[in-house]
Amino acid sequence: MGKTILFTGGGTAGHVMVNLALIPKFREDGWEIIYIGSENGIEKSLVTDLEGVTYYSVSTGKLRRYFDWNNFKDPFKVLKGIFQAYRLIRKHKPNLIFSKGGFVSVPVVLGGWLNRVPVVIHESDITPGLANKIAIPFATKVCTTFPETTRHFDKEKAKYVGAIIRDELKKGDAERGRALCGFNREKPVILIMGGSLGSRILNQVVRKNLDSLLARFQVVHLCGKGQVDDTLQKPGYCQFEYLSEPLADVLNMADFVVSRAGSNAIFEFLSLNKPMLLIPLSKAASRGDQILNARSFEKMGYAQVLMEEDLSDETFLEQIDRLLENKDVYREKMSKNSPEQSMNEVIQLIKLTARSY
Incomplete structure (x- = not known):
């Protein structure tokens, strides 16, 4: 029986690039690949034409740290997105969800948690963004790009892996x-x-x-x-x-x-x-x-x-x-920096986490 991995992340290119680096590796390895993003985000234009990837969109609301009238209606968009993601995850039964962050990832991570699907989050910045802060309590593992980021998380949950770079670059x-x-x-x-x-x-x-x-x-x-x-x-x-x-x-x-x-x-x-x-x-x-x-x-x-x-x-x-x-x-x-090892570490962590559940 084949394995299925669900990727999520979007809003900006930075919340998609790591997924674009990992997708070909799992496709080569025979995994079925699903991507959940937003209806109009940049992730849709970057992912929909990829061979062997099925793209779904869910409702998402922007999470803000400042006052805005949209703050009153966006939580309802997030709730709708959680319900949509829950149904998609229940239908496709992925072995694991890999989240790169951005607002669209929140309903997907929560939908995964409700379905008891393991979630691996990747945090690129030194300090976690608001979307990842909300999602991390529902995650199984958190990968970090900077070593100093691990101090923000439980030692059992966090793992420093370094930067993941697309091969095609x-x-x-x-x-x-x-x-x-x-x-x-x-x-x-x-x-x-x-x-x-x-x-x-x-x-x-x-x-x-x-x-x-x-x-x-x-x-x-x-x-x-x-x-x-x-x-x-x-x-x-x-x-x-x-x-x-x-x-x-x-x-x-x-x-x-x-x-x-x-x-x-x-x-x-x-x-x-x-x-x-x-x-x-x-x-x-x-x-x-x-x-x-x-x-x-x-x-x-x-x-x-x-x-x-x-x-x-x-x-x-x-x-x-x-x-x-x-x-x-x-x-x-x-020239003394070497990013190749990071990709392999994340792939192995994903496979190990998927096997453990």
Whole structure:
């Protein structure tokens, strides 16, 4: 009798990427694969076309730390999602649920717990997000990307595994990346990433200083959904909302990266030895997890950090200069990191947990 694994996670690309890395491994091993996400989240567009994966959507509400009138109706959406997930899980009887987090994961984890299906949660950031905080009491195991994260959980439940990186990122082709962007080999390439939802602040500072950047670099800019500026058409500048499959080629092509500090993204840059300038989301716009991620990378010598509060035209260009100057130091530090073992650890943990129930 074959085994079935149910993946969940979404809302942002960061809550999907680890699942995308694991899915091919379980498909190769003969597991039936189900994915539960939201109706309109980015996870649907990233997962629905995958071979051998059945996608279902459930109702989900955003969990907020601030006052909003939607806080009164969203709990009912979550309750509806729990009921929908419960029925799907009862029908398909998965051996295990693997959750990457995000708001959609909460009803799925609770639906799994009600069906007595073991749940393994993966927490990418140093401190757990609100969705995972709610879900963790109902989980069997929690995998962490940073060693310091385990202190937030019961010792029996938590396991430090490190970062899980998609195999296809290592197979990127720089020439394909140049062809996609219309770039040449004459100038180095800088990749600007604001996350799958984009970053207006980062987009603004890049566009304001675009001529200065283009004097020395070719710039590929991942702007986020609905944030491409069609009026900006300059040689050496290429914009996309977001990249899925071609991202491996673009990353391989890039010499430097300027990015927010979402955990999955920065570990991907690390695995490819890309010197990075990190501009984490401010505490005013987040729970501060990106600041902790960025500071951890800075401490390990993997990245430069520019706080959003300190971001200006002048500091942005200064930090770019510094990144260029210290590129070899960063590459040497990053080359000593090895992410391959993490993938195998998580796969073995999933299989062992599934067998134990």
